[in-house]
Amino acid sequence: MKRFLETSVIALASVFVALLAGEALVRALYKERTVMYPRYHTDYRYGDYTLRGIRPHAEFWHTSVDGSWEFVTNGKGLRDKREFPYAKPAGTLRVLSLGDSHTQGYEVRQDATFSAVLERYLRHHGVRAEVLNAGVSGFSNAEELAYLENEGYKYHPDVVVLGFYANDFEDNLKAGLFALEDGKLVARKKSHIPGVAIQNVIYALPGVGWLSENSYAYSLLFNGVWAYYKEALRVRATSAPADAPEFEYAVPTKSAYSPYEVALAAALIERIAQFCAAHGMRFILVDIPRPNDPYQLIQSIPAGMVKNVETVSSRELLGEFDGVAEMHVPHGHRHISELTHTMIGVELGQRILKK
Numbered sequence: 001m002k003r004f005l006e007t008s009v010i011a012l013a014s015v016f017v018a019l020l021a022g023e024a025l026v027r028a029l030y031k032e033r034t035v036m037y038p039r040y041h042t043d044y045r046y047g048d049y050t051l052r053g054i055r056p057h058a059e060f061w062h063t064s065v066d067g068s069w070e071f072v073t074n075g076k077g078l079r080d081k082r083e084f085p086y087a088k089p090a091g092t093l094r095v096l097s098l099g100d101s102h103t104q105g106y107e108v109r110q111d112a113t114f115s116a117v118l119e120r121y122l123r124h125h126g127v128r129a130e131v132l133n134a135g136v137s138g139f140s141n142a143e144e145l146a147y148l149e150n151e152g153y154k155y156h157p158d159v160v161v162l163g164f165y166a167n168d169f170e171d172n173l174k175a176g177l178f179a180l181e182d183g184k185l186v187a188r189k190k191s192h193i194p195g196v197a198i199q200n201v202i203y204a205l206p207g208v209g210w211l212s213e214n215s216y217a218y219s220l221l222f223n224g225v226w227a228y229y230k231e232a233l234r235v236r237a238t239s240a241p242a243d244a245p246e247f248e249y250a251v252p253t254k255s256a257y258s259p260y261e262v263a264l265a266a267a268l269i270e271r272i273a274q275f276c277a278a279h280g281m282r283f284i285l286v287d288i289p290r291p292n293d294p295y296q297l298i299q300s301i302p303a304g305m306v307k308n309v310e311t312v313s314s315r316e317l318l319g320e321f322d323g324v325a326e327m328h329v330p331h332g333h334r335h336i337s338e339l340t341h342t343m344i345g346v347e348l349g350q351r352i353l354k355k
Helices: 002-033 114-124 141-150 168-175 196-202 208-214 216-237 259-278 314-321 338-354
Strands: 041-046 049-054 059-064 067-072 093-098 129-133 159-164 178-181 184-187 282-287
Touching: 041 141, 041 196, 049 141, 059 208, 093 114, 093 141, 093 338, 114 129, 114 159, 114 338, 141 159, 141 168, 141 259, 159 259, 159 338, 168 259, 178 259, 184 259, 259 282, 282 338, 314 338
Parallel strands: 093 129, 093 159, 159 282
Antiparallel strands: 041 049, 059 067, 178 184
């Protein structure tokens, strides 16, 4: 028995040393190219829809060569330490921000998202304001519409802001929640929770959450497997129905989009705008710029795609900084930088104050 215990201890120690050596090797060779961006998604039920969202009461970190960023969510999975009742406090201006990882605030501090900047700006100018950041990494306009109509409206927002990014064109197809039939927007299915089943399992295992935030070796392996999975799905998607693939990219995978993709995105935004108008909510669409070289940007929304919708143009807002400032984080997944978040938040605040 004593010999067995000694052998077991030696074996475990050898495995531990090997893992440490592997971690050290990965840090030495791949640290600058490896991101530790766990999503911590789970499933939420909103009316008839089952959608993904950030886990409630979560506290976690993202890390890359560009820095480390803390995420804290409330009981509804919003990136905020505060809880927001559905009933809006008297005398309060409430804003609801919808969008994907750019709106959620990947690669920026919790208090540096455009939602946080907007709230500070309004309060600084004497407005009692609450800005709810409902951004979810990977969200499409289809999911944003379903969330707004079944959950977001319950907060009685005075203003709804939607951050539109170029990968929304593809993600709307992949979500498969809505489609165009004879030019009309129709519901196709009621559930879209890519990767959630796997996350619900792995994050229930002791130590996996810690590894996802601290181990470069684990993250390199996980990112590699996920990249292979996404590429396999991308190949399948070329001939699959619109509602078949369930994946998305942090950056757009192409620069030109089909007329159908553009028409679908336009129809989804139009319905969001109509829903807001019917419920007395002001709707503002924000064009989240794409990166083009280290200091350049490209608009995400094609000219003429949306009509009669109040829009913050990234070209008009950030054009004077084009070629000069870091409007996107230089490495990692290249989300918009804190500078861009600040510019968007202030612009939104100025627009809201004017009316």
